[in-house]
Amino acid sequence: MSDVAISAHGIEKWFGEGEARTHALRNVSFDAYFGEMLFIVGPSGSGKTTLLSVISGILRPDDGRVIIDGVDVWHLDDDELAAFRLAKIGFVFQDYHLFPRLTTLENIAIPLVLRRYDWHEAQAEARKYLRIVGLENRAQLPPVKLSGGEQQRVAIARAIVSQPDILILDEPTASLDGETGRMIMAQVVYLDDAHVTGKCHPSQ
């Protein structure tokens, strides 16, 4: 495995048509290394989420290359790309996107289920990560019964449960108060014995 986790070269991305056409990413190039915690900071609408989507194999760029751990991801087909994301990347979305009809424990187990774990084995594994984020006593509650900070910790546990090489957090503290946001970031730093790439809200 090379030390370069993500290598972006000349990324270009446009949105819209005609007068509404917007140049969201203009010739973006950078390297992010394993073991490094990288923050992308910018004002609202500057293209942070777009960049994260492009470098994580979710949004196809109009030009440029993204190489993750030596693999040119935009040369993979849809299924290969999905499998690659599942194996390599953990996501924490802006709005958490937890499943309200599943328990907290089941939410965390989802990546493992997609990785072909047996259901009960996935639950057992998920419980370890629930303990790591300090929510073991919330295992059987649905996410809607948790506070915003707790939901964010569940989202983080879900992102790291399959021990991905790369962790991508999109505005992980945006909807949290300052105190909870600091606690979440402390937790992310604490978990940084894995290689993490990340992004945080400009206010952080």
Add this chain to the structure above:
Amino acid sequence: MRPEVPGPSHPRLAASGRLVAVAGILLLAYKLLVNDRAKFSGLLVGLTFSVFLMIEMTSLFAGVLNRSSSTVFNIGASIWIMDPAVNTVANTIGMPDYVLDAVRSIDGVRFAVPLYSGGALVRLRSGTYQPVTVIGIDDTSLFGRPSVIRGSIEDLFAENAFLVVKDAEYSKLENPGVGTDFEINDHRGVIVGIAEVSTSGLFGIPTLYTTYQRAIQYLPTTRYTISYILVEPKSPADTVRIQRAVNRLGYLALTKEQFVARISDFYKYQTGLGTNILLMTVISFIVGLSISGQTFYTFIVENLDKFGALKAIGAKGHELVTMILFQATFVALTGYGLGIGLCAILIALARLKIPDYAAVITFYNLGLALAMVIVIAGFSGYIGVRKVLRIDPFDIFRG
């Protein structure tokens, strides 16, 4: 040092096969569906109601058709010979006696006997009049006789003797016992036995059995008196030859199955009954399709971001399709089962109040409803799959 990353090559994962993988995804789909109780209930209610209506309608029709052929089932002859204009058991056209003799002379006929089937008005001891169906069976062989549960079949040879069938209509004759007498067309009739048959009649009137000769003697008839000639071939292979020979005589010979089909066709295509039932079944299908299609579509739309999140995390397209088709199939089959159960309960309850309630759940009804439910599940699944496959995970990512 970085922790070991479990993946498809991990020993723990290597042991788990495709089945485990699919089972986990299906369990996830199941929980997403069932835990949304409001939507799940809505889907089940829609499908159950739809299946209930479809099965109830077709069962009623099957019941009517079954009863319309009750005489054919109860008599049990292999071949029925009749005037070609006959479409139902109830509307007979008399045949002359020489046809019976001619049939008996056909090669391959083991025996042939006459049968009388007609209606009469019975005056009961209370003075009330009750229409009845009278079946006159061959005096010599008593072929086509019912199963006697009280009295003796030989007593049918006694003077004025009749057997009464104990079915749902029995009470209309004021529950006669052995020895009860009545008046039939100015003749005295005596109940000498109580019988039972496998299938009740369609028209809601009691049935009396007597001998052929007594039937044509007591009841007003046309010049020709034989309603049907019942034939048993020497072997099944002789059936076609007998049918051809009877056709040459200018009459129609049908096997039991062909006669039942002819009667069914008459009710289906010449009475409007079939069209009405078909319309109701189609309406039930459309109602089910609309309710479940709409509810399932809403369910998918409301969970679209969740499916998008799954896609972003790494679920493959075919895995999402599997989840949605499983959800559609699960809810459809559950609704199917509940619909059948509800229909069976309702028919059982209806029979407690209306013993003559004509509804039969046949394998054909069940198969038809299952086919329609599969179409509903397929349609619901299709709209769900279309929607989910079009989700762009980027929309989920940017919130």
